Amino acid sequence: xxxxxxxxxxxxxxxxxxxxxxxxxxxxxxxxxxxxxxxxxxxxxxxxxxxxxxxxxxxxxxxxxxxxxxxxxxxxxxxxxxxxxxxxxxxxxxxxxxxxxxxxxxxxxxxxxxxxxxxxxxxxxxxxxxxxxxxxxxxxxxxxxxxxxxxxxxxxxxxxxxxxxxxxxxxxxxxxxxxxxxxxxxxxxxxxxxxxxxxxxxxxxxxxxxxxxxxxxxxxxxxxxxxxxxxxxxxxxxxxxxxxxxxxxxxxxxxxxxxxxxxxxxxxxxxxxxxxxxxxxxxxxxxxxxxxxxxxxxxxxxxxxxxxxxxxxxxxxxxxxxxxxxxxxxxxxxxxxxxxxxxxxxxxxxxxxxxxxxxxxxxxxxxxxxxxxxxxxxxxxxxxxxxxxxxxxxxxxxxxxxxxxxxxxxxxxxxxxxxxxxxxxxxxxxxxxxxxxxxxxxxxxxxxxxxxxxxxxxxxxxxxxxxxxxxxxxxxxxxxxxxxxxxxxxxxxxxxxxxxxxxxxxxxxxxxxxxxxxxxxxxxxxxxxxxxxxxxxxxxxxxxxxxxxxxxxxxxxxxxxxxxxxxxxxxxxxxxxxxxxxxxxxxxxxxxxxxxxxxxxxxxxxxxxxxxxxxxxxxxxxxxxxxxxxxxxxxxxxxxxxxxxxxxxxxxx
Numbered sequence: 001x002x003x004x005x006x007x008x009x010x011x012x013x014x015x016x017x018x019x020x021x022x023x024x025x026x027x028x029x030x031x032x033x034x035x036x037x038x039x040x041x042x043x044x045x046x047x048x049x050x051x052x053x054x055x056x057x058x059x060x061x062x063x064x065x066x067x068x069x070x071x072x073x074x075x076x077x078x079x080x081x082x083x084x085x086x087x088x089x090x091x092x093x094x095x096x097x098x099x100x101x102x103x104x105x106x107x108x109x110x111x112x113x114x115x116x117x118x119x120x121x122x123x124x125x126x127x128x129x130x131x132x133x134x135x136x137x138x139x140x141x142x143x144x145x146x147x148x149x150x151x152x153x154x155x156x157x158x159x160x161x162x163x164x165x166x167x168x169x170x171x172x173x174x175x176x177x178x179x180x181x182x183x184x185x186x187x188x189x190x191x192x193x194x195x196x197x198x199x200x201x202x203x204x205x206x207x208x209x210x211x212x213x214x215x216x217x218x219x220x221x222x223x224x225x226x227x228x229x230x231x232x233x234x235x236x237x238x239x240x241x242x243x244x245x246x247x248x249x250x251x252x253x254x255x256x257x258x259x260x261x262x263x264x265x266x267x268x269x270x271x272x273x274x275x276x277x278x279x280x281x282x283x284x285x286x287x288x289x290x291x292x293x294x295x296x297x298x299x300x301x302x303x304x305x306x307x308x309x310x311x312x313x314x315x316x317x318x319x320x321x322x323x324x325x326x327x328x329x330x331x332x333x334x335x336x337x338x339x340x341x342x343x344x345x346x347x348x349x350x351x352x353x354x355x356x357x358x359x360x361x362x363x364x365x366x367x368x369x370x371x372x373x374x375x376x377x378x379x380x381x382x383x384x385x386x387x388x389x390x391x392x393x394x395x396x397x398x399x400x401x402x403x404x405x406x407x408x409x410x411x412x413x414x415x416x417x418x419x420x421x422x423x424x425x426x427x428x429x430x431x432x433x434x435x436x437x438x439x440x441x442x443x444x445x446x447x448x449x450x451x452x453x454x455x456x457x458x459x460x461x462x463x464x465x466x467x468x469x470x471x472x473x474x475x476x477x478x479x480x481x482x483x484x485x486x487x488x489x490x491x492x493x494x495x496x497x498x499x500x501x502x503x504x505x506x507x508x509x510x511x512x513x514x515x516x517x518x519x520x521x522x523x524x525x526x527x528x529x530x531x532x533x534x535x536x537x538x539x540x541x542x543x544x545x546x547x548x549x550x551x552x553x554x555x556x557x558x559x560x561x562x563x564x565x566x567x568x569x570x571x572x573x574x575x576x577x578x579x580x581x582x583x584x585x586x587x588x589x590x591x592x593x594x595x596x597x598x599x600x601x602x603x604x605x606x607x608x609x610x611x612x613x614x615x616x617x618x619x620x621x622x623x624x625x626x627x628x629x630x631x632x633x634x635x636x637x638x639x640x641x642x643x644x645x646x647x648x649x650x651x652x653x
Contacts, residue, residue: 019047022047022050022051022054023050025050025054025058026045026050026053026054026430029053029054029057029058030057030381030432030433030434031045031050031053031054031057031430031431031432031433032045032416032430032431032432032433033045033050033430035363035430035431035461036461037363037364037365037461038363038364038365038366038460038461039366043363045429045430046428048421048428049419049421049424049428049429049430050430052357052358052421053358053419053421053430053432056355056357056358056380057380057381057382057432061382061383061386062352062383101444101445101448101449102444102447102448102473102474103405103443103444103447103448103452103453103454103473103474103475103476104330104405104447104448104451104452104453104474105453105474105476105500105584106148106329106330106453106584106585109583109584109585109586110147110148110149110329110330110584110585110586111146111147111148111585111586111587111588111639111642111643112141112147112148112149112150112151112328112330112333112585112586112587112588113137113141113147113150113151113587113588113589113590113593114150114151114152114504114587114588114589114590115134115137115150115151115152115153115590116129116152116153116168116508116590116591116600116612117129117130117133117134117152117153117155117181118153118168118180118181118218118220118612119218119591119600119614119615119616120133120134120137120590120616120626121133121212121615121616121623121625121626122136122212122625122626122627123209123212123625123626123627124183124185124209125183125209125212125626126184126205126208126209126223126226126227127208127209127211127212127218127219127222127223128180128181128208128218128220128223129181130180130181130182130183131181131182131183131186131312131315131316131318131319132183132186132315133183133626134150134152134181134319134332135318135319135322135323136322136626137150137626137629138150138319138322138323138326138328138331138332139322139323139325139326140326140629140630141326141639142323142326142327142328143326143327144630145639145643146327146643147328147639148328148329148330148585149323149328149329149330149331149332149333149404149405149453149585150323150328150331150332150333151332151333151335151405151407151502151587152332152333152334152335153168153335153508154168154169154171154174154334154335154336154337154409155168155177155178155181155316155334156168156171156172156173156174156176156177156178156337157171157172157173157176157177157178157179157261157345158171158172158178158180158220159172159265159268159273159344160265160268160269160273160305161268161269161273162220162221162224162225163221164180164220164221164224165341166220166611166612166613167601167611167612168335168337168612169337169338169374169409170337170339170340170341170374170375170376171337171340171341171344172264172273172340172341172344172345172346173261173264173340173344173345173346174336174337174339174340174346174395174398174399175257175261175346175394175395175398176257176258176261176309176312176398177309177312177313177316178312179224179227179228179231179308179309179311179312180220180223180224180227181312181315182227182231182308182311182312182315183315184201184205184227184230184231184234185201186315186318187231187234187311188243189234189235189237189239189243190234190237192237193233193234193237197233200229200230200233201230201233204226204227204229204230205226205230207222207226208222208223208226212615212623212625213623213625214623215615215617215621215622215623216615217610217613217614217615218613218614218615219613220613231308231311232304235304235307235308246310247307247310250309250310250313251306251310254309257349257394257398258306258309259289259302259306260285260345260348260349261305261306261309261345261349262302262303262305262306262309263285263288263289263292263298263302264288264344264345264348264349265301265302265305265345266292266298266299266301266302266305267282267288267291267292267298268345269301270298273343273344274343274344275343275344275345275347275348276342276343277343283348283351284351285348285349313401313402316401316402316403317402319331319332319402320332320402320403320404323404328404329404330404330405330452330453331403331404331405332403332404332405333403333404333405333406333407333453333455334399334400334403334405334406334407335406335407335409336395336396336399336406336407336408336409337409338360338374338376338409338410338413339360339374339376339377339378340354340376340377341375341376342354342356342359342375342376342377347377350391352380352383353379353380353383353384353387353391354377354378354379354380355377355378355379355380355419356377357421357422358377358378358419358420358421358422359373359374359375359376359377359378359419359420359422360374360376360377360378360413360417360418360419360420361373361374361418361420361426361429362374362410362418362426362460362461363418363426363427363429363461364426364427365460365461366483368509368530368603368604369530369531369532369533370425370426370427370530370532370604371425371426371427371429371604372426372603372604373420373425373426378417378419378432379392379417379434381432381433381434381435384434384435385435385438388438389435389438389439389441389442392439392442392443393442393445393446396442396443396446396447397446397449397450400446400447400450400452401450403450403452404452404453405447405452405453405454405455406443406446406447406452406453406454406455407455407456407457407502408443408454408455408456408457409457410457410460411456411457411458411466411470411475412458412460412461412462412463412466413434414434414436414439414440414443414456415433415434415436415439415440415463415466416431416432416433416434416463417431417432417434418430418431419431419432436466436469440469440470440473440475441473443456443473443475444473444474444475447474447475448474453476453585454474454475454476455475455476455477455478455502455585456470456475456476456477456478457478457507458470458477458478459478459480459483459507467498471498471500476500476501476502476584476585477498477500477501477502478501478502478504479497479498479501479502479503479504479581479583480503480504480505480506480507480510481503481504481505481506481574481577481578482505482506482510482516482545484497489548490548490552491548491549491552493552494556494577494580494581494582495580495581495582497581497582497583498582498583499582499583499584500584501583501584501585502583502584502585502586502587503578503581503583503585503586503587504578504586504587504589505571505574505575505578505589505592506589506592508600508601509599509600509601509602509603510599511524511597511598511599512589512591512592512595512596512597512598512599513567513570513571513574513592514567514568514571514592514595514596514597514619515597515598515599516542516546517546517567517570517571518567518597519539519542519543520597520598521542521599522535522538522539522542524599524602524609525538525602526538528602528604528605528608528609530602530604530605549574550565550570552577553570553573553574553576553577556576556577556580558573558576558577559573567595567619568595568619568634568637571592571593571595571634571638572634572637572638572641573641575588575592575638575641575642576641576642578642579641579642579643579644586642588638588639588642590616591616592638593632593634593635593638593639594616594617594618594624594629594632594634594635595618595619595634596616596617596618596619596624597619597621598614598617599614600612600614618632
């Protein structure tokens with residue numbers, strides 16, 4: 001339908017419906033007909049976009065779904081909200097006495113590393129950072145440097161066979177963990193393997209361990225091919241009585257969702273990792289369950305994938321124990337991606353709740369001037385409400401197991417999502433409203449029950465009321481230094497930063513400090529064709545921004561006036577600036593702390609840039625392994641600046 005609609009002329013009557021009537025229908029359905037862009041300009045949504053979305057939202061609910069289950073706003077059609085206003089709705093379903101349950105809020109300021117775990121390798125990891133590496137980083141940074149947390153990228157699972165998706169933010173499921181992060185040798189049954197099998201595993205690991213000492217891109221396909229073979233060998237070791245009981249308990253606790261994930265994996269190995277291409281008889285999880293039960297090979301494959309998740313759960317729990325043992329106040333904060341692959345396990349298991357023919361993204365902004373399309377189907381707002389937002393609560397609960405907190409990427413998606421019709425550029429999308437009280441309430445309750453932190457990534461194009469609303473529910477926001485500016489464009493003074501937030505210099509979607517200071521971020525985006533303005537203007541604007549920040553750092557006593565700082569000095573000064581803000585949490589990018597220059601991800605690219613494949617390196621492009629961190633001078637200086645100490649803690653070892 002979307003392709004047909006976009007063949008019509010903009011601004012024309014659509015059948016017997018005038019533009020004014022179309023706009024009214026859209027607003028009543030919770031679709032914004034206009035929005036304010038990142039520069040404060042009012043932008044009208046194309047009529048064709050409104051029609052495409054209405055074709056979905058106007059359809060009757062499936063049989064058995066009652067309108068009474070929807071969280072309608074009194075006096076308005078379901079989802080209708082005046083532009084720019086805080087929606088006034090009923091108490092979310094299921095809240096009851098839990099409405100007072102709130103996430104943990106730190107009593108005093110903490111700092112911690114933010115890390116893309118796959119990029120952090122050790123001498124013993126298999127060419128890809130793993131959960132043992134994370135445990136060691138957490139323990140060391142807490143015990144030796146005084147870190148209070150470590151914030152890690154989404155560890156969600158990709159498909160079971162190569163090619164393995166590179167993006168942590170486009171998983172096949174958000175409910176389970178990628179076995180790529182398993183440390184094979186830490187599985188208890190490994191010690192019971194015959195010598196020949198251990199020799200085989202050592203032979204599989206050797207070339208991957210050798211790759212750790214090179215700056216070569218991370219090869220997930222090679223890592224998973226080797227690691228899977230090793231895990232298959234370990235999985236054949238019989239479980240003892242207590243271990244079998246623990247495994248049985250795990251499978252019972254994870255129940256239907258674990259069964260659906262393991263069945264999807266088994267079928268994906270046979271038919272491909274996109275359920276939309278499977279035989280028609282496997283389109284529903286119920287039919288697939290019968291097919292798996294009737295086929296011994298499929299049943300065995302499903303059992304293997306369930307076993308992998310048991311091992312992942314055990315190693316995740318060990319990470320949190322190590323963090324706490326090292327003295328961390330909170331431990332590991334896990335990141336929740338915005339959505340999932342449209343052909344993946346969650347999309348298959350939650351058909352109807354996720355809308356085909358559309359993807360989620362973001363309109364153009366200052367850094368992503370063409371907008372963003374994340375290739376993920378959006379939630380259906382009416383069906384999600386009819387399900388009483390339980391599927392969303394399940395996601396929060398799953399990612400808070402054995403965790404000190406959760407960071408929700410693009411937390412504005414709990415209030416509205418930018419829907420992009422298939423085949424259209426991101427700028428031709430529209431915002432669709434969700435029941436923010438139900439969605440945010442589910443997050444607050446899940447974090448409160450887990451006695452954990454909740455962080456919302458509220459950067460980019462955001463309605464003014466959202467950050468305050470989240471803070472009132474105990475959910476911390478996010479402030480990024482490069483985007484923290486006053487109305488005149490000058491750096492925002494430290495005292496004007498929010499307290500209830502995590503403050504960082506950058507994110508995984510922007511270059512490390514060294515990349516900004518050297519101008520590499522402009523060079524790369526120009527080469528990739530991602531600039532709307534001429535390259536010379538971009539360079540001039542980047543230089544002007546850096547000059548303003550240098551002046552602000554000098555004014556705050558963090559740089560010596562009249563001297564040109566090198567990238568390392570600039571980096572340390574920026575983290576000293578963060579320390580002067582009232583923010584409760586300070587996130588120190590591990591890439592910044594070792595002087596890395598390359599961006600982990602450039603939005604708007606796929607094969608044009610090696611997103612999510614770049615190992616941790618220093619400013620000379622030399623690999624930095626976990627064991628090297630205690631000896632990195634810049635890291636000690638950055639951590640000291642974030643901690644407010646005059647000197648860094650002495651390195652261990």
